[in-house]
Amino acid sequence: MLISSGKREAIIDPAWMNTAGALGFSDETSSNVDLGRLGAFVTHPISYAPRRTTRETRLHDYPGGFLLHTGLPNPGLTAVLRQHHRRWRRMPVPVIVHLIVDDPGELRLMLLQLETEESVSAVELGLDTEDPDLIRRQLSPVTSSELPIIARLNASAGWPAIEAANAAGAAAIGLAPPRGAVWDLERHSSGRAIGPGLFPIMLERTSAIAAALDKPLVVSGGIRNAADVGSLIHSGADAVQLDFALWTNPGILESYSPQDA
Amino acid sequence: MPATEFKVEAHAVDQDGRVSARLVGSPGVEVRPGHMFSGYRPGHDWHCHTLVPIELSATGFSVLLPEAADWPPGATLVLRGPMGNGFSPPESSRRWLLIALGDADLFLHPMVQLGLAEGRAVAFVSDRQTHKLPPAVEVLPDPEDGIPWADYIAIGMPFDRLDSLSGQIRGDAWRMRSLTQDDVLVVGPTPCGMGGCQACALEGQGARRLLCVGGPIFRLRDIRT
Numbered sequence: 001m002l003i004s005s006g007k008r009e010a011i012i013d014p015a016w017m018n019t020a021g022a023l024g025f026s027d028e029t030s031s032n033v034d035l036g037r038l039g040a041f042v043t044h045p046i047s048y049a050p051r052r053t054t055r056e057t058r059l060h061d062y063p064g065g066f067l068l069h070t071g072l073p074n075p076g077l078t079a080v081l082r083q084h085h086r087r088w089r090r091m092p093v094p095v096i097v098h099l100i101v102d103d104p105g106e107l108r109l110m111l112l113q114l115e116t117e118e119s120v121s122a123v124e125l126g127l128d129t130e131d132p133d134l135i136r137r138q139l140s141p142v143t144s145s146e147l148p149i150i151a152r153l154n155a156s157a158g159w160p161a162i163e164a165a166n167a168a169g170a171a172a173i174g175l176a177p178p179r180g181a182v183w184d185l186e187r188h189s190s191g192r193a194i195g196p197g198l199f200p201i202m203l204e205r206t207s208a209i210a211a212a213l214d215k216p217l218v219v220s221g222g223i224r225n226a227a228d229v230g231s232l233i234h235s236g237a238d239a240v241q242l243d244f245a246l247w248t249n250p251g252i253l254e255s256y257s258p259q260d261a
Numbered sequence: 262m263p264a265t266e267f268k269v270e271a272h273a274v275d276q277d278g279r280v281s282a283r284l285v286g287s288p289g290v291e292v293r294p295g296h297m298f299s300g301y302r303p304g305h306d307w308h309c310h311t312l313v314p315i316e317l318s319a320t321g322f323s324v325l326l327p328e329a330a331d332w333p334p335g336a337t338l339v340l341r342g343p344m345g346n347g348f349s350p351p352e353s354s355r356r357w358l359l360i361a362l363g364d365a366d367l368f369l370h371p372m373v374q375l376g377l378a379e380g381r382a383v384a385f386v387s388d389r390q391t392h393k394l395p396p397a398v399e400v401l402p403d404p405e406d407g408i409p410w411a412d413y414i415a416i417g418m419p420f421d422r423l424d425s426l427s428g429q430i431r432g433d434a435w436r437m438r439s440l441t442q443d444d445v446l447v448v449g450p451t452p453c454g455m456g457g458c459q460a461c462a463l464e465g466q467g468a469r470r471l472l473c474v475g476g477p478i479f480r481l482r483d484i485r486t
Binding site: 021022023024028029031032033044052053055057058059061065066068070072073074075194195196244246247248249 | 262264301303306307308309328329341420421424449450452453454455456457458459460462463464469474
């Protein structure tokens with residue numbers, strides 16, 4: 001998969017990578033996962049200012065998967081660059097930095113910092129809204145960015161939201177599993193939904209969106225094995241992102257051949 | 262983090278209805294009190310489960326069966342670990358106080374066995390009544406009864422009690438201790454078991470630590486929030 005900002009390109013080959021939040025900030029998991037088998041490495045979500053871990057329950061099991069709620073702890077972009085930029089330069093695959101998008105002004109500053117870091121090939125923006133107007137505002141710095149940008153939306157986002165991200169200059173659209181909730185201790189507890197129960201939803205959304213999208217589509221959610229990867233590619237995904245499969249089925253990276261797509 | 266195959270040999274149920282699984286695996290894996298594993302059953306689990314041995318033997322160890330796990334006898338598991346170095350009491354310590362917060366009482370039982378085997382005096386304080394302690398162990402109603410007496414303290418606690426522990430160790434009873442030789446075993450979710458997901462991150466003393474990489478045992482001084 002090739003993504004381009006018009007000024008810089010990133011080639012992701014093979015067309016799979018980890019989901020942001022699955023493999024840390026750089027090579028922390030390299031003794032368990034052969035990072036060289038990925039097409040790209042996506043960092044843990046990073047914000048402009050430091051974020052602390054949540055004080056709420058972090059993991060809820062349910063049939064077919066689990067909810068994960070960490071609060072997306074990270075020391076802030078400046079500290080992450082200081083701690084990890086040398087490791088990024090030594091990574092065997094392109095590095096995609098995942099940014100948490102809160103404020104367009106902060107996003108502009110983060111993009112400027114990353115453009116000068118030679119080890120960064122692309123940026124992925126985690127969008128937590130489905131409001132097209134808010135998406136346009138949040139992504140306003142994208143058109144002036146040199147780096148190719150993947151705009152990652154929840155799979156529940158409608159076509160207006162996808163169009164807004166597309167029109168804002170995203171080099172690719174990412175589809176992420178929607179958030180979920182369970183009833184716990186007399187209240188809702190929410191988190192990122194992870195697990196094979198999501199796969200049919202992600203496959204259906206891939207099929208619906210890929211047909212109408214004129215940009216690369218990156219899909220994550222529910223992938224258990226090589227057959228799931230093949231299904232998504234056949235359904236129109238240009239690349240996929242793996243999360244729990246890297247933790248409980250590390251052999252997946254050896255079992256799929258891109259030529260099978 | 263090394264990954265090793267283990268087999269579930271049998272289940273057992275204690276007087277409180279808690280189900281444990283006895284695991285047998287590679288003889289090359291040395292397990293000490295306070296070690297932790299992150300394990301899954303291939304094809305059945307979507308994340309790793311945190312496992313803390315509650316009983317050790319030459320041929321394997323027992324762990325509490327995770328609630329969401331389908332691990333019948335005969336099942337093959339993959340375990341990452343052991344994580345950490347285990348509890349590290351000073352060689353010269355003779356009087357151990359073991360404090361179990363929440364449901365962590367069973368996690369300290371290997372320390373009970375070790376302490377008695379090495380001829381140390383062992384006192385135990387727990388939030389819950391525990392039936393399995395040998396008669397030689399003195400059960401105390403309150404940690405403050407044992408803190409001045411002990412020359413080594415080991416605490417076992419779930420993740421979500423960290424703030425409350427930090428508050429307690431500012432109290433008068435703890436003031437005379439340096440906290441540099443006392444250990445706390447923190448038990449929390451480790452869904453990736455390899456330092457990737459940050460779900461097991463702890464914050465204290467200006468640093469973020471991961472249970473599955475730098476833990477699960479910390480010096481008490483290092484986890485104050």
